Amino acid sequence: MAENKQDTEEQIFEAASRIFQRKGYAGARMQEIADEADINKSMLHYYYRSKDKLFRKVYQREMSRFFPVLFKVLSSQDPFDEKLERLIDTYYAFLNDNPRIAQFIIYEMNQHPDRFRNFIKEKGIHPPDDFVKQIKKEVDRGRMDAVDPRQLFISIVGVILFPFIARTMVEVFFEFDEEQFPEFLKERKAFLVDFILNGINYRKQ
């Protein structure tokens, strides 16, 4: 029995993941995925029966990857300022490796809110309670303004994700070339830490 099985199946999956992330479900073409995987279109149906089935597997994996990266750091017990710095570093590294994932997740989430809701519920994915507790504790101790943890959470995620989601806009309006955008992101790390900590009047120690 021939046994490249894992290889090819995985190769198809990774190709599909790239194409679906780039184009979304409706914009993706099975032929394009086959080309990207450098195999014949028949193989797509040999391993995955339909576009829909292939997509769902990609969808599930990307969803399963995306949120834990974010939530895991947030649930640690480090002081808020350290945690924030680690969050930015970790998230940036992840987004650099997966530059299309945020756009993909947002687009598909908006196309099929129920699918998203069910998936999240089934997998038990949710922002860590510890984050909310920590914010409340820091507020009680007078280390930061009494902000709504949810507003803060959305703001942090927003400022981190936005340049990746709207990269084209950033490049066009600031007339960036290929090198300048990564540079901008690098500078952004330091900016964001200060911006967020100041934003809530966080006082060290």
Added chain:
Amino acid sequence: MAENKQDTEEQIFEAASRIFQRKGYAGARMQEIADEADINKSMLHYYYRSKDKLFRKVYQREMSRFFPVLFKVLSSQDPFDEKLERLIDTYYAFLNDNPRIAQFIIYEMNQHPDRFRNFIKEKGIHPPDDFVKQIKKEVDRGRMDAVDPRQLFISIVGVILFPFIARTMVEVFFEFDEEQFPEFLKERKAFLVDFILNGINYRKQ
């Protein structure tokens, strides 16, 4: 000669705008647009020759609407804190009336960066120089931290847009029902003004 022309043509256009914003180009169906406009599919081709031509008109109008809303407020001569408040109010009102527009623009911008680049260049759309000047001036006068105006700009736009772009995520993770999301947005206005002004250590007057 019959003369519902403007009416029907506009009706089609508005329907197309809604559907394209909801689904994107690839996900939109001509039949769906016809149904939304409550007219026959033949009419679509009677007034607009093809899906592509119809889409381009929608694309151009939405792009022409979206950025000026943002840039116009930013180019005013008011003090930064007042300007910020007005920006948030104006932008929120616009996004409430056009809840899909941000997602649409980001998606299509990423699908066709060159089309976006050309359009922006042709129309001469760009962030107002006055904003950068103002930030520099406020920094010189010691009214705020010496931040990169571009980082600040992206952050402001990011925190404003993100809840609209990722509404589903917000609703699912915070277990919001229909009423709670608008409430969250209303609270967010006040939060954002403080968060951003603190973020750059802005000192009034």
Added chain:
DNA sequence: ATTAAATCCAACTAAATAGTTGAAATTAAT
């Protein structure tokens, strides 16, 4: 060597969707 799964390929079918047509009906200006 034999075997069975894996792979390739080209040509196919099936389904979905864009776009067309022509005839009939409606509308509003003249």
Added chain:
DNA sequence: ATTAATTTCAACTATTTAGTTGGATTTAAT
């Protein structure tokens, strides 16, 4: 009333894309 543009409708064609098939070839385990 006449006219020309508008609108409807259903049925049509054209094109794109998903999905299938069968036969030939390769591969790797036995």
